[in-house]
Amino acid sequence: MKKYLFFRVLRSIVSIFLVTTIAYIMVFSMVPRRDIFKQDPMIQKLANDPDSLTDYKENAYRKMNYIDYFDTKSLIAKVEAEHPDAKVTTAHTAANAKLFKEWANDNGYKLNRYSVSKNYYVTRELPLLERLGRFYGNLIQIDTPWAIHDKSNPKLARYLRIENDKTVGWAVVGSGTRYRYQIYFNGSFPFIHQNIIKFNLGTSYPTFAGNAVTDVIGGRQGQTVSTKYKFPNGQVMNTADNVYTRQYQSPSRRNQMSYERYEDDYTNVDQVNQDPSMIGTSVRAGFWALILSYVIGIPIALGMARLKGKWFDRLFTGVVTVLMAVPGLALIYTFRYVLSVAGAPDSFPTKGASAFSSWVGPTVVLALLSVSGIVIWFRRYMVDQQQSDYVKFAKSKGLTDREIYRKHIFKNASIPVVQGIPSNIIGLISGAMMTETVFAMPGMGKMLPDSIIAHNNSVVIALVFIFTTIGVFSVLLGDVLMSIVDPRIQLAVSGDEQNG
């Protein structure tokens, strides 16, 4: 079993890797790269200044890992590093040009000139494999006391120790690390937090320009909230700073006020926002929708199976048929209309994430989208069980229908409930894309169409990665749960059979 699970997890990781790689190659080689500027307002603003526009565009390509780019200043620095004796300037002399050309040829770069100032800059096309290598190479970042190398701060201490910190209490505190607090505790779920292992999925552009994709998807949203903290300098005050995420900031860029407050080099802080992150929003709505769909679906399926062929069964067969056949989008609008008549807000931002009523609409609609599948599947199962020998035997013993259902069929019914969970989760992802878009709910499902329209390729890849991971691991989880619920199922054997 352990061996089976190990190989199963390994295969799951391989399939996530495969899908993400294919998506990466397709998105970055087939979508025209200039499309990323289609929705960018900066292009209009810079239209009068061709040099800045060129610089902006090449920088954007560099951020999205299309090219390597050095503007005149960095180019000179690079050339000087290779020829310490030569005096390189921005002047358009033959000597300078020769040095630039030499350096560009040696390093595989292409030498270009800005159209107005005629200054030199270099670009290099990154081959797809190198881009993929960078993507996966930077995917997982592990923080160590040797992570920060700052020339302007040579005396930075390097340690990891357990301290009772004035601000956050007991924590594993690091210096020389990216994050100040490596492991810390607080009141929010799951109570123990870490900053050691972080995912890096690239930089978002053109929407949320310059932010890390993981922050866009995983960072909290909305207005900032202040909390009262005691700072290392003894001051007690309200702040919107998320003191747990203090990151290293070079003394050259330091904000003196924060430095006085924190008394160390870790002054780069995120803000605490009031609304859950995109991933949090989607997971929260998806989780309750999953539960709600079973709460609605199973009693209906039970009723249909017990009253097979009667009006109740026929009525809901009709309802389920309509739910199956009508396109999701039409259903979502219809349900939203009905719910708004009943008083729920028809758009998420109207009342915001803090209001319970905002969540009612999307969650209920999401649940209703998957009810039809559950009802059909569960009714079929119950009808089959009614014909089975053990039920006939129980009946012939003189047990009432109630007893048979409660004591016999119901225990077996947990099997299809568990069996259906993975496909329901995968279905919820598709459902979430439509529901969140219609309700303007700031979750991952809405983010995918949004980022596709904005040509935000990094976020598209990140979402493919996240959705695939959720899908693959929910199937794995479903199989493991199945073998726990139903001891007759042995994963290892069935797995071998599948292979043979």
Added chain:
Amino acid sequence: MADVPEESKSGNNMTDDQLTAADFQRVDLDSLATEKIDTPKYSYWGSVAKTFFSNKVTIAMLAILIVMLGMSFIQPLFSGYSLTDVGKINDLAARYQWPSAKYWFGTDADGKSLFDAIWAGARTSISIGVISTVIVTVIGVVVGAIWGVSKKIDRVMLEVYNVITNIPVLLIVIVMSYTLGNGFWNLVFAMTVTSWLGTAYSIRVYVMMYRDREYNTASRTLGTPTLRIVTRNILPYLTSVIVTQVSLSLPSFISYEVFLSFVGVGLSQNTPSLGRLINQYQTFMTSYPYLFWFPVIALALITISLYIVGQNLADASDPRTHM
């Protein structure tokens, strides 16, 4: 036994009319006729039609379906509806007219008839659904049949299938149509490129189930090649399975198209579609509800009738219902 005396009695009554040899005629032994076993004539498709048309709901849905299909494919030929036509854009009086005798479904912001727009859009949506379904079914059945009989292919295909089924279909379709760019055939390709795996898998399961039945073992013993076993002995049994798949995939493809057009990827700017209409008019849900609800109702009628007709055809084509 009881009729023997009866016969002799009648023979006695007819003593006057003597039978002569001329009354008899010699008939040669017809070897063909002796071989014939006299049973009521059975035609599979006749039987399917009989079961299919015995259901009143099916007939009603079929009528709706024929009307919808007819309107979608014939009406646009006469209406000349085009998204790029802006002839009445400056005619304020023509805008936002509620449904009337002249404009059955009212007019939109450009003074164009919604009635025309719906059928032009429905034609695109149905075309995409039908073409994609045909492609998926043909590839799915062919690959599924090969997959079911070859163990080597089974190994590879199962791995591919396991990877693909873990990913939401909508995710594949939306990313594919994003990377391929907008356009009718690009969208068809995006929708079909992995969807055939589902059909192929279900065919594979049935082929595996039937391939080791006794009649196929017998057939193989008699020297029937595998290709013939699959095409003649197995696939005809799967008619109802294939029809079920078709009736499931038609509405789902239409649904994907609608969502993609709603989001704004997939079809190019000048192609009318029901998804585009729904997206365009969702803001008028309270001010001009007819603009929003007519496309939704048209869409629902198309997919429901397609689904129910398909499901009932699948039931009717299952030989077990013919008894």
